[in-house]
Amino acid sequence: MRTPESPKTLYDKIFDEHVVRMEEDGTATLYIDRHLVHEVTSAQAFEGLRMNNRPLWRKSSIVATADHNTPTTGWEAGMEGITDPISKLQVTTLDENIRQNGCAAFFPFLSRGQGVIHVMGPEEGATLPGMTVVCGDSHTSTHGACAAIAFGIGTSEVEHVMATQTLLTKKMKNMRVHVEGKLQPGVFAKDLALYIIGKIGTAGGTGCAIEFDGPAIRALSMEGRMTLCNMAIEAGARCGLVACDDKTIEYMKGRPLAPEGELLDQAIEYWKTLHSDEGAKFSIEVNLQAEDVVPMVTWGTSPEMVAPITGCTPIPEDQKDLVKREGWERAYQYMDLKPGTPMTSIAPNNVFIGSCTNGRIEDIRAAAYVVRKLGKKVAPTVKQALVVPGSGLVREQAEDEGLDKIFIEAGFQWRRPGCSMCLAMNADRLEPGDRCASTSNRNFEGRQGNKSRTHLCSPAMAAAAAIEGHFVDVRKLF
Ligand SMILES: CC(C)[C@H](C(=O)O)[C@@H](O)C(=O)O
Numbered sequence: 410m411r412t413p414e415s416p417k418t419l420y421d422k423i424f425d426e427h428v429v430r431m432e433e434d435g436t437a438t439l440y441i442d443r444h445l446v447h448e449v450t451s452a453q454a455f456e457g458l459r460m461n462n463r464p465l466w467r468k469s470s471i472v473a474t475a476d477h478n479t480p481t482t483g484w485e486a487g488m489e490g491i492t493d494p495i496s497k498l499q500v501t502t503l504d505e506n507i508r509q510n511g512c513a514a515f516f517p518f519l520s521r522g523q524g525v526i527h528v529m530g531p532e533e534g535a536t537l538p539g540m541t542v543v544c545g546d547s548h549t550s551t552h553g554a555c556a557a558i559a560f561g562i563g564t565s566e567v568e569h570v571m572a573t574q575t576l577l578t579k580k581m582k583n584m585r586v587h588v589e590g591k592l593q594p595g596v597f598a599k600d601l602a603l604y605i606i607g608k609i610g611t612a613g614g615t616g617c618a619i620e621f622d623g624p625a626i627r628a629l630s631m632e633g634r635m636t637l638c639n640m641a642i643e644a645g646a647r648c649g650l651v652a653c654d655d656k657t658i659e660y661m662k663g664r665p666l667a668p669e670g671e672l673l674d675q676a677i678e679y680w681k682t683l684h685s686d687e688g689a690k691f692s693i694e695v696n697l698q699a700e701d702v703v704p705m706v707t708w709g710t711s712p713e714m715v716a717p718i719t720g721c722t723p724i725p726e727d728q729k730d731l732v733k734r735e736g737w738e739r740a741y742q743y744m745d746l747k748p749g750t751p752m753t754s755i756a757p758n759n760v761f762i763g764s765c766t767n768g769r770i771e772d773i774r775a776a777a778y779v780v781r782k783l784g785k786k787v788a789p790t791v792k793q794a795l796v797v798p799g800s801g802l803v804r805e806q807a808e809d810e811g812l813d814k815i816f817i818e819a820g821f822q823w824r825r826p827g828c829s830m831c832l833a834m835n836a837d838r839l840e841p842g843d844r845c846a847s848t849s850n851r852n853f854e855g856r857q858g859n860k861s862r863t864h865l866c867s868p869a870m871a872a873a874a875a876i877e878g879h880f881v882d883v884r885k886l887f
Pocket residue numbers: 449450477545546547548561832
């Protein structure tokens with residue numbers, strides 16, 4: 410006789426639907442619906458298939474683009490515009506591998522739809538609610554905003570998925586971050602993400618899938634939810650999730666890879682079940698109030714080294730955990746900052762608006778709004794201020810809205826899509842000693858270039874820092 414099923418979390422629901430086989434020790438053979446591929450972590454996997462004479466198990470699961478190594482200027486020069494030979498090899502190798510093996514959709518370097526894989530994926534409807542989504546990239550967590558299980562995998566796992574369409578994995582623990590209330594004007598999903606990491610630490614979500622819920626999450630746009638899930642990985646989790654609601658369903662409709670007609674109706678019936686059941690058990694629960702969140706900026710070399718714009722950098726002596734205190738001291742040295750410094754007095758000489766965290770249309774709009782509102786040019790102390798749309802389609806949309814002009818007139822550089830200055834893997838990088846207001850997600854030593862210093866923040870905050878030459882409380886602008 411069937412016993413009634415106990416309430417399930419969203420993560421458990423999707424996971425259980427995809428188990429092909431479960432071992433006694435809890436190792437699952439998990440079916441993978443969508444495999445996102447970029448040029449950095451796929452070459453070896455394709456090579457492995459070739460050596461073993463194995464075809465792709467299901468080429469229609471693959472959606473690919475080149476993003477990390479592609480330049481954001483000089484596209485007129487074509488492939489020759491990639492000056493670094495290793496970068497160029499990675500990009501041309503991806504082209505060749507996709508040509509030989511096939512896929513559902515490919516957005517190569519120089520094509521209209523190219524973009525950072527985690528911006529382009531949802532935009533194309535490659536990620537749909539209820540899917541299992543993997544990519545050889547840690548920020549695959551982003552796609553959990555679409556009520557999907559999405560996580561990053563290593564290169565050998567990339568090959569395993571290509572060859573078998575499955576992955577050997579164990580279930581993660583369930584964690585819930587519940588946010589009551591409403592974010593104040595001028596406070597964004599990025600601030601909430603940094604606030605959460607500030608609270609729980611970069612190891613707070615270790616071994617977990619974090620579901621974000623509550624009124625403040627429901628109120629976020631799909632873009633905002635993606636920003637939040639993107640940074641779940643910086644909180645130690647492997648994936649972030651948000652339940653499906655009307656916004657999710659509306660977002661999916663009409664996307665190139667989304668179902669249509671009767672299939673869409675059937676899909677929507679299923680998508681509506683993609684939420685945690687009443688009474689579902691979570692191993693860890695965190696409860697927060699959205700009104701407590703103010704604009705946040707990191708001061709150190711880890712996303713948890715973060716402070717509210719209304720505050721100062723912390724005093725190491727107040728840190729009781731000696732390992733953490735040592736980390737702070739080292740960070741102060743690297744960042745060339747002193748304890749007790751008001752956050753508003755930190756003066757970046759570079760600004761980067763973009764990445765898979767904050768390179769979506771809403772982010773570009775928020776930054777443009779700030780630039781227009783302040784009505785001034787980029788501060789003379791700022792060497793360069795880059796605006797890098799997350800995808801070709803975001804760039805087109807922004808241009809249709811005239812946002813590129815606002816930036817260009819104010820002295821920003823309006824670039825082509827790509828990972829750009831998020832990491833020092835292409836031509837966009839900082840010089841030693843540079844200090845950057847960056848809308849990306851990682852701020853460890855050297856992330857944006859040798860001896861570079863990164864301050865993570867929202868697009869509105871980065872835009873304001875570009876104009877004023879230092880961080881400001883952007884709430885007064887909204
Ligand atoms: C290059 C890639 C493997 C890497 C990742 O996995 O996240 C990159 O995207 C990053 O953000 O550091």
